[in-house]
Amino acid sequence: MNPDSFENLRLELRRGCLVLAVLAALRREQYGYTLRKTLSKHGLEIDEGTLYPLLRRLETQGLLASEWREEDKRKKRFYLLSPEGADVLKQLLSEWKSIDSAINTILKEHDHGTH
Numbered sequence: 001m002n003p004d005s006f007e008n009l010r011l012e013l014r015r016g017c018l019v020l021a022v023l024a025a026l027r028r029e030q031y032g033y034t035l036r037k038t039l040s041k042h043g044l045e046i047d048e049g050t051l052y053p054l055l056r057r058l059e060t061q062g063l064l065a066s067e068w069r070e071e072d073k074r075k076k077r078f079y080l081l082s083p084e085g086a087d088v089l090k091q092l093l094s095e096w097k098s099i100d101s102a103i104n105t106i107l108k109e110h111d112h113g114t115h
Helices: 005-026 032-041 048-058 081-113
Strands: 064-071 074-081
Touching: 005 032, 005 048, 005 074, 005 081, 032 048, 032 074, 074 081
Parallel strands: none
Antiparallel strands: 064 074
C-alpha cells in the first residue's frame, strides 16, 4: 500500500478517536495544555494545531463549555464537558463498545478459521 494512503486512513481513524478521547478527558475541567498532557500520557499525541480547532468546534456544537480565568498570573481558557456533551459522550461510548466488540469477534473468527 502506498504510504500516503495508509497515513490518510490512519488519520481518519484517529480523528474520530480523538473526539471521543477529548470528550472523555473533559469530564474533569482542564485547559488546553493540561488536556494535551493528559492525552499524551495515555498514548494519544495531539498537536496544538489539531487540538484547539477541535475544542472550538466541540464548543460551537454545544458539547463543551469554556471560560477564561487567570491562573499563575496568566489567562487560560478552561474547558468542561457540557450536559449535552455528557449525553453525546455516553452515546458515542456505547457505539465505540459495539464497534470494538464486532471487530474483536471478526478477528477471533478469522484466527479460529470460522467464517
